[in-house]
Amino acid sequence: MSKLWTVSDVIAMMERWYPSRTAHTWDRVGLVLGNPQQPVKRILLAVDPVKATVNEAISGAYDMLLTHHPLYLRGTSFLPENDPKGRMVASLIRANIALYTAHTNADIAHKGVADALGERLGLRDMRPLISEGYDTEKHEIGTGRIGCVETTTVTAFADHVARVLPAGTHGLFIGGDIDAPVRTVAVSGGAGDQFLDAARQAKADVYLTADLRHHPASEHCEKGTPALFCASHWATEWPWLPVLANRIQAEAAAENVSLSVEVSTMCTEPWIRHQPTLGGLQ
Structure with a gap:
């Protein structure tokens, strides 16, 4: 019983x-x-x-x-x-x-938010982007994840990410060289622009996160890799x-x-509509 x-x-x-x-x-x-x-x-x-x-x-x-x-x-x-x-x-x-x-x-745990996001994207050989030690079962835990994928391009990988993340109004913004090769990918669910340097130091080709602010993202892209993928906070978690x-x-x-x-499938992004801006520059 x-x-x-x-x-x-x-x-x-x-x-x-x-x-x-x-x-x-x-x-x-x-x-x-x-x-x-x-x-x-x-x-x-x-x-x-x-x-x-x-x-x-x-x-x-x-x-x-x-x-x-x-x-x-x-x-x-x-x-x-x-x-x-x-x-x-x-x-x-x-x-x-x-x-x-x-x-x-x-966020940091084994089989937590970061692991789930990396697995959703198909990352292999994942490890924490920023290690914070080990849990009681000897799994390495920490902020974000970094792993590898079959060699592709930024554009093709962006198409893949857009297909596998849950649908929402925000969608996916891409920054960087869209034709660059992609082999190593870093991810961090939720707001993650504080980990831009960690993604670069880990030699990631792409860094996927959410809530990227204008100035940190712009300054990062001026320096080169990794390319930036900015999804919604909700979709990455x-x-x-x-x-x-x-x-x-x-x-x-x-x-x-x-x-x-x-599992609730209700999208709780704060945005209800994405409207492209079409005004001129004069």
Whole structure:
């Protein structure tokens, strides 16, 4: 006969894989709200704890919403329901849905966000772009990943990346020599312009990340390689969710636990439309 996990059991599993102690000091990860002793039959995974995913969790009668991004990164003293986040907190509590987040601790981990993005692109022989040591199972962990692909060109690899990343309004921006050869690729899910120098020092031919700012990207391209691929924050982090879903379901099956884990396919980029600008320069 199958058994049930509680919220606390799910947290313990996540702590084994993505220890909260490995999160950046500024980060806020873990159980945001909910009863640790509450039984969990259904979990919804999403990148963002926003109105759309909260409503999805409520309408789907999930017991737990597990997101990559935190609800709050700074302290708050008020939770009025005329505030969007206050309203989400109240709605989740009324629906008896626990909210848990794994952010920078999931970014650096084995089978975490960086690994999932690299695997999505087909990188081989991956290692951390910036090593941060080893986990308890002796897997090297750290920021970003770097690996190799069959020799191609920037243009052809951009076509491949555009095909395999989840669809969104932002799309993919490319900077650099589009005809240059590509063999070594660095990736970092989410905002990653602070790792431009690391990608260059690692001799990457392409660096894929998100949220690249004008000046750092421009100055980088003036210096040469690697070529830059700028995707959306959401699109570079969503590939971890199916990986996590499979891990949780496999663990539940191994322990004879009755559990349904589903991935939200709702695009939560802030942009709803991409409109090319066509005005003249006079």
